[in-house]
Amino acid sequence: MIRIPWPTSASDSRLPSTGKAANPQLFRTAETDKLESAKNDKKRKRGAAVQQDEEDIPDLDFFSSNKRPATNVTETAAATEVVDEKVSAQDAASDDDDSMDEVERRTILNSHKIKVTDMRDLEEIQVQPTSTKDSKKKKKKSKKEEAPILSKKEQKRARRLFPEPLLNFKELRSKYKISSRLAENVAEQGFTVPTEVQLGTLPLLLGGTSEPDLLVVAPTGSGKTLSFLIPVINKIVRHHHSTPDEHGILSVVVAPTRELASQIVNEGRKLVAGTGVKITLMRKGMRVGEDGDANVLDEDNEESSGSEEEDAESKPAKERASIPVTKSDILVTTPLMLVNALSANRTTTMATLPLVRSLVMDEADVLLDPLFREQTLDIWKSCSHPDLRVGLWSATMGSNIEDLTKSTIRERLEDLGQKPSEPHALLRLVVGLKDSAIPNIDHKLVYAATEQGKLMGLRQLLRPAAASASDIRLRPPFLIFTQTIPRAVALHSELKYDIPAEAGGSSRIAVLHSDLSDGQRSDIMRDFRKGEIWILVTTDLLARGVDFRGINGVVNYDIPNSAAVYVHRVGRTGRAGREGGIAVTYYTKEDIPYVKSIANIIDVSEKLRGGEEGDKSIQKWLLDALPNLSKNSKKDMKRHGVKARQAPRLTDKGDDGKGARGMRISTKSGFERRMENNKRGAIEASRNRKAAAAASGNVSDTGSWAGLDD
Numbered sequence: 001m002i003r004i005p006w007p008t009s010a011s012d013s014r015l016p017s018t019g020k021a022a023n024p025q026l027f028r029t030a031e032t033d034k035l036e037s038a039k040n041d042k043k044r045k046r047g048a049a050v051q052q053d054e055e056d057i058p059d060l061d062f063f064s065s066n067k068r069p070a071t072n073v074t075e076t077a078a079a080t081e082v083v084d085e086k087v088s089a090q091d092a093a094s095d096d097d098d099s100m101d102e103v104e105r106r107t108i109l110n111s112h113k114i115k116v117t118d119m120r121d122l123e124e125i126q127v128q129p130t131s132t133k134d135s136k137k138k139k140k141k142s143k144k145e146e147a148p149i150l151s152k153k154e155q156k157r158a159r160r161l162f163p164e165p166l167l168n169f170k171e172l173r174s175k176y177k178i179s180s181r182l183a184e185n186v187a188e189q190g191f192t193v194p195t196e197v198q199l200g201t202l203p204l205l206l207g208g209t210s211e212p213d214l215l216v217v218a219p220t221g222s223g224k225t226l227s228f229l230i231p232v233i234n235k236i237v238r239h240h241h242s243t244p245d246e247h248g249i250l251s252v253v254v255a256p257t258r259e260l261a262s263q264i265v266n267e268g269r270k271l272v273a274g275t276g277v278k279i280t281l282m283r284k285g286m287r288v289g290e291d292g293d294a295n296v297l298d299e300d301n302e303e304s305s306g307s308e309e310e311d312a313e314s315k316p317a318k319e320r321a322s323i324p325v326t327k328s329d330i331l332v333t334t335p336l337m338l339v340n341a342l343s344a345n346r347t348t349t350m351a352t353l354p355l356v357r358s359l360v361m362d363e364a365d366v367l368l369d370p371l372f373r374e375q376t377l378d379i380w381k382s383c384s385h386p387d388l389r390v391g392l393w394s395a396t397m398g399s400n401i402e403d404l405t406k407s408t409i410r411e412r413l414e415d416l417g418q419k420p421s422e423p424h425a426l427l428r429l430v431v432g433l434k435d436s437a438i439p440n441i442d443h444k445l446v447y448a449a450t451e452q453g454k455l456m457g458l459r460q461l462l463r464p465a466a467a468s469a470s471d472i473r474l475r476p477p478f479l480i481f482t483q484t485i486p487r488a489v490a491l492h493s494e495l496k497y498d499i500p501a502e503a504g505g506s507s508r509i510a511v512l513h514s515d516l517s518d519g520q521r522s523d524i525m526r527d528f529r530k531g532e533i534w535i536l537v538t539t540d541l542l543a544r545g546v547d548f549r550g551i552n553g554v555v556n557y558d559i560p561n562s563a564a565v566y567v568h569r570v571g572r573t574g575r576a577g578r579e580g581g582i583a584v585t586y587y588t589k590e591d592i593p594y595v596k597s598i599a600n601i602i603d604v605s606e607k608l609r610g611g612e613e614g615d616k617s618i619q620k621w622l623l624d625a626l627p628n629l630s631k632n633s634k635k636d637m638k639r640h641g642v643k644a645r646q647a648p649r650l651t652d653k654g655d656d657g658k659g660a661r662g663m664r665i666s667t668k669s670g671f672e673r674r675m676e677n678n679k680r681g682a683i684e685a686s687r688n689r690k691a692a693a694a695a696s697g698n699v700s701d702t703g704s705w706a707g708l709d710d
């Protein structure tokens with residue numbers, strides 16, 4: 001047997017599972033590195049000069065309600081003013097040499113491939129800039145001069161913005177004056193450099209001018225969660241401070257799956273610690289809405305450090321379901337859960353959420369896709385505060401989402417019959433190329449001809465000897481995606497004895513899908529994160545948003561239904577700039593009509609990465625040879641996947657219906673019997689080896705994957 005520890009050779013030292021990337025940014029140039037570090041150096045020097053001053057400030061934690069609460073509002077306000085003045089004075093003294101000119105801003109934003117666009121109608125942009133002060137000036141001006149008619153190019157240029165980028169996390173406090181406790185919590189995460197999306201969006205959302213509505217398209221694993229959570233939390237800290245008597249849900253974060261929602265809550269909890277802000281995961285049985293205080297019961301302290309997955313587990317199912325109401329500042333929810341709560345399971349008209357000032361839609365394109373659209377729009381419209389700001393975040397975003405966003409913003413205000421207290425823009429920020437896969441992973445598009453070919457290919461990935469013979473070396477932990485739940489279940493049964501007993505056997509591989517109970521889903525997520533499960537077979541339930549930091553690869557056992565799904569699935573690896581992740585996609589004869597869009601995505605991603613033409617995995621001849629798919633077929637594929645792989649349950653008896661026979665994942669008892677025999681043999685062999693090792697005083701390393709007996 002060939003033993004492959006996990007991780008193993010020198011080439012494996014760059015696997016995502018071996019640790020963080022030195023720099024999480026995906027796009028940068030030597031030129032901007034220089035410019036940014038020159039700017040940072042300047043600040044550091046100045047920082048040292050004012051450090052003494054800062055130490056004299058008795059309590060910078062003026063926003064914190066938990067750590068050292070101020071005795072009364074007036075006192076807190078006074079303290080705030082004193083400290084803010086001090087911070088501002090430092091900033092003001094340095095603002096001149098600090099702020100960048102447009103050339104510097106352009107250089108930095110361009111080299112990080114950040115593009116900011118004003119999405120409003122041109123007349124609106126010309127008449128109504130984002131800041132109120134400016135708007136007054138411009139309004140006067142516009143009376144005198146008619147807006148010139150611009151060519152398309154000029155219009156594009158007029159829409160383009162070059163806001164100041166965030167150079168380092170310290171600026172959050174020094175320049176954007178976020179709550180000191182929140183700044184500490186960010187610092188505690190140990191991040192050194194802001195990612196592109198953080199560099200671009202945080203100044204927009206925290207800056208001096210009116211907070212915009214924001215559409216963000218940024219690569220998978222690029223830290224969008226932090227980018228929307230920091231401003232949301234800071235806004236609430238300020239709100240608590242300025243309006244201490246107003247209690248209720250101030251922000252709603254919507255995500256398409258329970259797994260993602262619970263992950264956002266866990267991230268949020270690290271950031272809210274000590275700020276007095278509460279973040280809660282919406283659960284069945286909670287009531288929200290304008291019931292008033294009478295119905296609002298306090299929950300357990302939501303700032304507990306335990307993870308949402310662990311919490312879900314530690315509470316018995318009955319208890320979890322009976323939590324009546326949430327008293328929280330930030331509610332994180334899936335669309336249906338909140339719609340049901342606001343409409344008593346669709347038996348009443350939707351209640352409103354009158355205090356909500358920020359609505360974040362994570363994975364916005366899927367939330368506004370037909371599957372969730374109605375529910376998401378219902379939530380959006382139930383947020384009835386005129387100063388609501390929306391943020392739509394994803395790694396992929398069709399232009400239909402932009403149109404829908406514009407029209408919904410307009411309609412909501414029309415329905416409300418109220419105007420926001422100050423004019424604000426709708427901006428779009430794109431990092432890299434829209435709808436592209438991250439450039440820091442290797443893509444392998446593998447023709448397997450048949451279903452059996454795919455299974456054989458996958459087994460080879462699990463067999464170190466065979467894998468070393470091919471060019472694909474995939475190390476656990478990794479994810480395997482299938483098109484449907486029955487296929488995930490069948491594939492799991494097929495593979496579960498492929499891991500040798502001495503490496504943990506069938507407990508190392510699991511299947512996760514939405515037919516499982518919440519408790520089972522939480523268990524599996526927790527064990528995969530802990531590294532107890534190494535291979536997770538799943539459906540598109542886990543395709544989006546879920547952050548398993550160090551996973552080494554993704555296998556598309558069944559091709560994804562669309563190019564966007566490919567981008568999201570493969571983006572589960574290569575997070576935060578980690579190199580070495582692999583994305584393997586198998587395709588069969590039946591898949592050929594659908595492969596071109598995936599091949600195109602891979603091609604673009606490899607171009608983004610740079611390198612030699614010969615290094616490319618997608619050759620030009622293949623791209624030319626693959627057929628294009630009609631619009632209708634694309635739609636059909638997106639909705640139903642590859643037809644032959646659809647519904648009929650895959651059973652041991654082979655009753656999987658006409659046409660599906662060839663697509664069946666074999667779970668024939670023959671193989672299972674053989675594997676069971678192997679397993680029995682392996683257990684015995686392992687027992688013998690352990691006994692021999694114990695006798696020689698040589699204890700085996702159970703943390704390494706020994707691979708399969710060949």
Ligand SMILES: Nc1ncnc2c1ncn2[C@@H]1O[C@H](COP(=O)(O)OP(=O)(O)OP(=O)(O)O)[C@@H](O)[C@H]1O
Pocket residue numbers: 024191192193194195198218219220221222223224225226394395544545546547549571572575576
């Ligand atoms: N500045 C940073 N430096 C290093 N790591 C970071 C930084 N910001 C965030 N991260 C980490 O990057 C990982 C990915 O972040 P996150 O889940 O927010 O990505 P995302 O952009 O939402 O991805 P997806 O589109 O897949 O949802 C997380 O583990 C997070 O802790």
